[in-house]
Amino acid sequence: MKHFGPAPQDRAQNRDWAWQCLHCRAPLAGCATGFRCSGCKRDYPVVAGIPLLVNAPAAYLASGCASLRRALKVAERRCDRADATLPEIARARHREVAEAEIARLKLFLGLLGPSCAEADTPAQAAAGRQAQGWPLDALVPYLMRDWTGTAELAATAEQIGAVLSNAMPDARERSVVFAACGAGGLLARLGAGFGRALGFDLTLPVLAAARRLLDGESLDLPLSRRIAGAGRMTLSGGDKPPHPGGFGLVAMDACETALADASVDCVVTSFMLDLMPDPLRLAYEINRVLAGGGVWINYGPSGPLAARWRFDLEEVAAFLHDAGFGVIEQRACRATYLDLSRDLPAWSFRSHICYLTAARKIGPPPARAPAPVPPLPADSGLVPEHFPQAELIAVQGLGATDESRISFRTEPAPGRGESVAVGSAEARALMLVDGERTLAEIARLLGGEFPADVAGEAAAALTRYAARGLLRWRVP
C-alpha cells in the first residue's frame, strides 16, 4: 500500500466508530497513515482528513483524482476555443464559465493535496472498479445549498429534526450516521444534538470541502459571474452549533459500509433512496449496522412513476416492512430542491413532494433470494431474453483516429439502468437474443459469422451477463 502524502490530521472523531475491514470483516485499528485491518493487514489511508473506507482505496483515489484532472483539461481546452460565429457577449460567457470551472477544479485539487498528484497514475486509475459517487458538477450545488444559510436547508433540517427528536428523545446518548451526506449540511445542523455524529459519501472532493467547513473554516467557491455577480460564493458554517466531539466524515459506499454490525442508533438518508440502483441492498446494509430498535429516517422524493420501487407514503412503508423495519412516523410536503435563487437569481430549481419517514428496525431482513442464474454451459437449451429498455449503443468514431465503442445498456429494474462495454461479436450475440432462440442456436449462428474462438467467447459472454443479472432466461 502506498503512502498517500502527509500524515493525516488528527481526527479523533473518525476513530470513535467501530470500523471493520471491507474484505475480511476484522476490526480496523488506527495507524500512522490512517487505518489498518487487524486481520488481513490491509491499509485504509486518510486523504485531506477523510479516511477512505472503500473496497479499493488506491484505485478510488486515483480514478477520482484522474477525473478531476480530466475535467480540468477539458475546461482549459474550452477556455481557448471561442466559436467565432457567436456574438461577443456569448463568447465572453463561454470563456468566463470555463475560467470559473478551472478555478473551481483547482480549488478541489488543492483540497485533496499532494496525495492526489501522487495517486494520479494511469495504471491505478485503470485498475479502479471502485464506485466514485456523483460527479463533482452534480454536488457543487449541494455545497452552495448547505453552506450559505439557505431557507431550503433550514426547512429540511427542521422537518427531519422534528421526526428525529420524536424517534430519538435521548439523542445525547445516541449515535447518528448521515449516509450519502453529500456536502454535509444536515450533518452539521442535526448531528450536534447526538452523542456521536458521522457523515459519509463517495464524492471525495466534496467531502474534503465539507471537512474544512465542518471544522469551522470558510471556502471561496469560484462561480461564473453570469449566475453569481461577485464571481464567487463564500461558503461557511455561520453560527452552526459546534459539536462537542466533532463530526466524523469518511469516504464510504452506503451499500457496503465499514461500520460494524449493530453499531449505530440512527441512520439518516436524504434524496438518496429514489436514486439507488438497488435500494433493497441499501436497506439491508442499514438494517445490518443499526442496533436493535435503531431508527432509519428517510427523506426525499418518490422517484419516477414507472420505477420498480417508488417511495411515496404507501410504497415506502411496504418497502421498509420487507427490509425488516416498522414505520413509526410519516409526513409528506411539497418542498424545493436546490433552490439557490436568493443568491443566484437566474438559478432554476425543482419543486417536489418530499416524503419523510421514520422507521424502527424490528428484526433482520429476510434472506435475499440467491442469484437466479448459475453460469450455464454454452450448449444449454435455455432461452435468453432481454429486459425491457435493453439497448445496444454504438458510439460512432468521429474520424480517422477514433474507434467506435459499443455498450450494452439494460434496465433489469425499471428506471435503474446498467451499462457494460461490449465487443462487436458480443454485440452480435446480444442482437441474436430474441426470446425465441436457445443459447445453443445463438452459438451456432455466431459460429457461422465469426472464427470459432471468437464465437465461443461471445456465446459465453451471454452466460456472464445472465449471471450479472443483465439478461434473464426461460426454459422453453
Place this chain on the structure above:
Amino acid sequence: MAGGADGDLPASCWRCVECRGALVADPTGLDCLGCGRRYPVVGGIPLLVRNPGGYLRAQRAALAAAVREARDAMARLGRAEPHVDLPEVTLARHRDVLDVEARQAELLLELLAPADASSQEPACLAAERLGWSIDTLMPYLVRDWTGTAELRTASGLIGAALHLAFPDPRGRSVAYAGCGAGGLLAHVPRGFARAVGFDLALPIVAAARHLLDGAALKLPLPRTLNADGQVTLRGEAPGLPVQLVAMDALETAFPDGSIDGAVTMFLTDILPDPCALAREVHRVLKDGGAWINYGPSGNDLRALWRFDAAEGVAFFAANGFAVEYVEARRGTNLDTSAVCPPVSFRSPICYLTVARKAGQARPARARPAPPAAALREIVPVHFPGARLIHRLEATDGGIAFRHERAPGRAEEWTVGVRAARMLSLVDGKRTVGEIAHRLHRQDPAQPIEELIAGFERFFGQGLLGWRAE
C-alpha cells in the same frame, strides 16, 4: 374528426417543402403544382414534411410499439424478475401505470385515422424526425387543457406581447411554432385574422386538433398521480380560424414573407441549432413582422447559445431582428399539480422577448451539399456524440440515430436496418463509394446508386458531415 379549417386553405397558403411549388388542397391532402408530390391530411392534420408516408408510418409504429410494450410488460408483472418480490401495493402501481401507458397510446392512435394505402410503401433508406416522444408530451396535454395557472400566465404574457407588437391586429396572421398540445392557440388574442400551430409530434397535434374543435378528451392517468385515474381535457374552440399542421419548425411550408407574427415558447433553449430556427422565422415573416419568444435561458451555462436577457438580445440582433421588449420573471415548467398533486416540476427564470424583423438574416453556416458528381469521392464523417441505438427488446427492432453537433442539444432520427448499416460503416476514412460497394457486396439486392443517394439525403438532413479527400 374535424379539420375543416384546413380544407379552407387558400391555394397560395402553403409551399412544397421539396421544390417550393404552390400546394393545392383537397379534403384528403395537398398536391404540389410544381413536382406533383402529395401531402396527405391525417386526423385533420396536413403532413407538411419531407416523406410524409414514412413519417406517418414511423409515428403509427411508435404508438403501436408503445401499446404492445406496455401490454407485454403487464403480462410479465409479478411472474418474472424483477417484479417477483415486490409488495402488492407496488405491483398494483406498476399494473396501473402500464395499463395507462397502453391506453394513452391507444387513444392517440385512434386520433390518427386509419392508414391509407399510400403510407404503406416499403421503408427506403430514410431517416425520420418524429418530434418528442408521447410520454414527454403527455404532461403538455394536461397543462394546456385543464385550465392550469401556468398556461393562463403564459398565454396572458404572450397575448400582451402580441398586443405590443400589433396594436391593431386586424388582418394579421400569427404562427405558433413547436406548439405541442396547442393550448396557446385557444387563447390567440381577439382581432387576429388567422392563426397556425405546428409541431412534429403528430399524435399530440392530432389531440390538439380535436380539442381546438371544441371536443373533450378523457385522458387516462395513473392513480398514483390522479385519484380518479383520468382527467377530462376540455376542448375550447378559439374565436378565429386555427390551422394545425405537422411540420418541422426548421423547414416549414410557409411561403417567404407570409406571416405577421411568430410565437415560440420553451423552444429556443432546446433546439440543436437555434440559428436555423431564426433563419426560418426570418424567412417566413413579412417585413416588420414580429417574433415573440418565451422560455428559459437553458440550464447549462456551457450551452453554445443561452437565452437570458443579455445574450437573447445579441442572438436576435445577430439573426436579423431588433429586440423591442424583454421581460424576465420566474415561472414554472409543467406544473400540473392541480390535477396531479404529487407531480415534480421545475421553476426557471423565463424571458419574454418581442423582436421585430429588421435587416438581413444571417446566412446558414452549413456548407452546401456536395455536388452529386463528386459524391462517391467524399468521405462522410460523424458529428460529436454520434451513436446508433438498437432497441433489443422491441420486436420491430427500432433503431435510433443520435448526435450532439451542438453540446447539450441532441438530435435524433429513427432509422431502418439498412440505414443503420450505412451509418455504422462511416469511420472518417472510407469514401461514400467504398462504403456503397462494400454494402453492395454484402447484399447484391441493394443497388450502389441507391446507397449513394441515401448518403446524399443524410448529408442534406444533417445526420452526417463530410469532407472532400
